[in-house]
Amino acid sequence: MALASLVIINTGCANIASVKFAVERLGIQAFVSDDVNEINQAQRVILPGVGSAPAAMASIERKQLTACIQSLQQPVLGVCLGMQLMVQSSQENHLGNHRDTPCLGLLPGHVEKMKAGDLTLPHMGWNRVYSLSDNPLFDDIDEGAHFYFVHGYSLAKYEHTLATCHYDSDFSAAIYKDNFFGVQFHPERSSDAGAQLLKNFSRI
Amino acid sequence: MLAKRIIPCLDVRDGVVVKGVKFRNHEIIGDIVPLAQRYAQIGADELVFYDITASSDERVVDKSWVSQIAQVIDIPFCVAGGIKTVEDAGHILAMGADKISVNSPALSNVQLITDLYNTFGQQCVVVGIDSFFNPDTQAYEVYQFTGDETRTQKTKWQTLDWIQEVQSAGAGEIVLNCMNQDGVRNGYDIEQLAKVREKCKVPLIASGGAGTMTHFTEVFKQAGVDGALAASVFHKNIIAMDELKAYLAAQGIEIRQ
DSSP states (O other): OOOOSEEEEOOSSSOHHHHHHHHHHTTOOOEEEOOHHHHHHOSEEEEOOOSOHHHHHHHHHHTTOHHHHHTOOSOEEEETHHHHHTSSEESOOSTTOOSOEEOOOSSOOEEEEOOOTTSOSSEEEEEEEEESSOOGGGTTOOTTEEEEEEESEEOBSOTTEEEEEEESEEEEEEEEETTEEEESSOGGGSHHHHHHHHHHHHHO | OOOBEEEEEEEEETTEEEEEETTEEEEEEEEHHHHHHHHHHTTOSOEEEEETTHHHHTSOOOOHHHHHHHHHOOSOEEEESSOOSHHHHHHHHHTTOSEEEESHHHHHOTHHHHHHHHHHOGGGEEEEEEEEEETTTTEEEEEEOTTSTTTOEEEEEEHHHHHHHHHHHTOSEEEEEEGGGTTTOSOOOHHHHHHHHHHOOSOEEEESOOOSHHHHHHHHHHSOOSEEEESHHHHTTSSOHHHHHHHHHHTTOOBOO
16 A cells, blocks of 8 residues: 555554544545554554543454564554554553553653542543643644533653643643653544644644 | 533434434434534534434435545534444444434443443443423332333333433543423433532533523533533524624633634
């Protein structure tokens, strides 16, 4: 096949279609693939995610994609659960199983169940995002723009945090290290701000 | 701060959007995709599509419209109706829905909620509850198969107990349809929603009764819900989305403009 500009990794249990459609609305052709060669050759890779960390990691391992993803050099964008899979481990496991789920380890970090005080969980809806430093991923996006979040686990604010969101406490709305970017929100479902972010990623 | 959500609800029957009063006498509102697109453009925060015939008909419903919606809109949407298995839910999510909502099948098999939780994560598992205030017993009662009046039946559950049960099973969000108020535009059932809010630790969406902009203020301020679902006021242009959002913001309610 021709060199694909953008490949969305078929993690097997994510809502891949909505990410694909969002990218295509920007006029960018996207391929969904779980083929190691196709993923390796893509100019950009998106690791999508709706699902649970243990189910998604089991699927990635079953498809033997772990080493492939870990060795990628091109820009990679993890979305929602996809972002959480990028760090070392997640507290999320099947109901009643309290062991951590090992993740991809592309960045340091540990995902934990959100502590929201009196607020409801999961954190679901539109919340404001503030970037901490200049990064092309947030070009032309207003400070405090609303993005759509749906998650019950989060990554605390730490040295790889690119943007924060506040829900009882600050947490990582976006992370960054080398070629790896991750966003906790769903850009594909975040109206104009989300479209801008995907456009920015396509230019990195 | 997390914004309160305004959620137009589109009842789908045989591929078109319909609206009934108290779950009866459905009239056709229009085609699904253009309506969804219009609501996304005018600032809806989320959309819910209820296939109101699915659970009661016991048939596999053509859901190709899910994929058509996912292609054109850039806000989240949830699909409800006829999702009886993890596989059913997987198809809907694969077509681009962000969340799936279960109602009657969860009442028949509560394990379904836990299976969905384990496969897709809590955040996309919505449980819809049809609750009826029985003036004779003064109790809130949960109903099943409300999409078809010939099969609609009262269950053994009282609403507050079922709210607890579905949360234990893994529900990520609850949509409470207050049946007494549905389609009559007399205001949300604040009393019931406030009682449910006390027991509901996951996001709670109010459904049934919206008629004026004041009703939205009341339900957010007095019942503390996370989102307000409405159909006829939007379908019939009784309330304009932009005016509603400006009004709520002026009332000090966090809202996405």
